[in-house]
Each structure stands twice: as structure tokens, then as C-alpha cells.
Amino acid sequence: MRTLILLLIFIGLTRPNTDSKNKKSGTSYNKLAFSDEFDIAGRPDDQKWHYQVIPPNNGSWHNDELQHYTDKEDNSHVSDGTLKIKAIKEQYSYNGSTKEYTSVRLNTKFAFTYGRVEVRAKLPGTAGTWPAIWTLGTNINETGNYFGDQYGSVGWPLCGEIDIMEQTGWDKNSTISHFHWGDLNTEVYNDEGGEIAVVNASSEYHIYSMEWNSDSIKTYVDDTLVHEFQNGSNKPFNHEHYLILNLAIGGNLGGNVPVNFTEDIFEIDYVRIYQ
Numbered sequence: 001m002r003t004l005i006l007l008l009i010f011i012g013l014t015r016p017n018t019d020s021k022n023k024k025s026g027t028s029y030n031k032l033a034f035s036d037e038f039d040i041a042g043r044p045d046d047q048k049w050h051y052q053v054i055p056p057n058n059g060s061w062h063n064d065e066l067q068h069y070t071d072k073e074d075n076s077h078v079s080d081g082t083l084k085i086k087a088i089k090e091q092y093s094y095n096g097s098t099k100e101y102t103s104v105r106l107n108t109k110f111a112f113t114y115g116r117v118e119v120r121a122k123l124p125g126t127a128g129t130w131p132a133i134w135t136l137g138t139n140i141n142e143t144g145n146y147f148g149d150q151y152g153s154v155g156w157p158l159c160g161e162i163d164i165m166e167q168t169g170w171d172k173n174s175t176i177s178h179f180h181w182g183d184l185n186t187e188v189y190n191d192e193g194g195e196i197a198v199v200n201a202s203s204e205y206h207i208y209s210m211e212w213n214s215d216s217i218k219t220y221v222d223d224t225l226v227h228e229f230q231n232g233s234n235k236p237f238n239h240e241h242y243l244i245l246n247l248a249i250g251g252n253l254g255g256n257v258p259v260n261f262t263e264d265i266f267e268i269d270y271v272r273i274y275q
Contacts, residue, residue: 027213050108051070087248088101104245106244107243108271114213123175123201135243137158137159158181159236170256173198
């Protein structure tokens with residue numbers, strides 16, 4: 001009996017702690033380094049989020065997007081435990097540039113290298129909307145971003161871009177995960193990615209996540225792998241990135257916007273970054 005008890009104690013002491021270990025990659029991400037549960041009503045927490053509102057492309061946004069991003073509470077607010085990012089059809093001018101739609105682009109005021117990102121979200125269902133959960137290298141120094149040139153100024157794509165989740169404006173039954181980067185040795189542009197069916201993305205919440213280390217970057221919807229990217233020393237994914245939440249209208253992945261479009265919402269339940 002005493003031998004059995006000792007054996008059970010030994011098994012208990014040597015059993016791995018799966019609660020604090022990422023079950024898919026085996027990498028431990030047990031420290032919650034950044035989070036927002038969106039449990040305080042009103043504007044997003046300005047200690048955590050930065051509104052990026054200055055158009056970086058001669059009064060417009062890249063990718064032929066049709067909106068201006070604003071810091072108006074009409075376009076983003078927290079209520080009933082979720083963040084609502086709302087795209088609205090309305091004429092809006094910024095520094096002499098007028099657009100027919102408004103929306104929001106939020107940067108985290110948190111830079112990180114490696115870890116696990118989880119965003120539980122419900123996506124807009126209207127054609128022409130282009131929601132995204134993604135990261136950029138902090139050394140991009142893009143006009144109006146939070147970090148400026150604090151980490152450098154290499155521009156895009158040498159900064160690296162990780163699209164954890166994007167959804168096109170013409171296919172609301174699937175989502176995309178994609179990687180864009182410039183080779184650090186040759187500066188040649190590269191991209192790769194994957195796609196997954198998510199037939200109820202606009203009516204149900206799903207967890208869009210990323211696991212990132214020096215060897216690989218894996219993206220998931222819920223627990224299903226979307227794409228595995230092989231990291232390396234010649235790729236710009238071994239330095240600080242920051243997370244972005246935005247809802248674009250039209251553009252390369254938004255496509256045609258219906259003439260009767262009035263508004264739609266990208267709803268986020270929580271954002272968590274573990275390291």
C-alpha cells in the first residue's frame with residue numbers, strides 16, 4: 001500500500017502541467033502580458049489602445065480602402081462586455097481629404113516578441129466589409145502609428161506583417177491568414193498563407209489566435225490550424241510587433257460595397273496576449 005501511495009505521488013509530481021502549456025505547440029505561454037476584456041463601458045481604454053487616424057497614403061489609406069479611420073465614439077465603443085468597431089456610411093473629411101465611409105483602426109500600446117495571441121470576435125456580415133486582426137513590426141514607422149520611429153524605420157514589408165485573421169468582402173463563409181515580409185538579406189518581397197471555412201463567423205463568436213516563436217508561427221480559428229509559417233533569421237518575425245484591430249471598407253479585399261450599405265459592426269469579446 002505504501003509503495004502504491006509513493007508511486008501515485010511520484011506520478012503527480014512528474015506529470016506535465018497542461019493547464020499552463022500550449023497543447024498544440026508545446027511552448028509554455030503562461031504569463032498574461034496584455035489583455036482587454038472590454039468590461040468598462042465607453043471609449044476603448046486609452047492606456048491600452050491608440051487610434052490611428054492619419055492617412056499614410058496621400059490623404060488615403062493603402063489597398064484602395066474607401067474609409068477614413070476616426071477616433072469618434074460612434075465608430076468604436078465598449079458596451080455589454082464587448083468592443084464594437086462600427087463602419088458607417090457617412091461623409092467625413094480629414095485634412096482636406098473626403099471619404100464616404102468611416103471606421104476605426106486601433107493599435108495596441110504594447111510591443112511584444114513571441115507568444116500566443118487570442119482574440120474572440122464576431123465578424124461583420126455585409127458585403128464590402130474587410131475586418132482584420134493582425135500585427136506589424138514596430139520598426140515600420142508608418143505615419144500616425146503609436147510607436148513612430150522608436151524601434152527603427154525600415155518600412156513595409158521589411159517590418160513584417162502577420163495577418164492572424166482577415167475576411168474578404170465577398171466571401172463571408174471563410175477567413176484568411178497571411179504573412180507578408182521582405183527578406184532581411186535580399187529585401188525581396190514574399191507572401192504566403194491559408195484559408196479556412198467559418199460559415200457562421202458573423203453570427204457566432206470564434207477565437208482567432210496565433211502561436212509565435214523563433215521556429216514557426218501558427219494561426220488558428222478556434223483549435224483548427226489555418227497556416228503554419230516557418231520562421232527564420234532572414235525573416236522579420238524575431239523582433240517586436242504590435243497588434244492591430246480594424247474594419248476597412250472596400251479596397252483590395254473588401255471589394256464592391258452595396259449601394260444600400262449603411263453600417264456594420266466588428267465585435268470583439270476579448271484580446272489576450274500570453275508570453
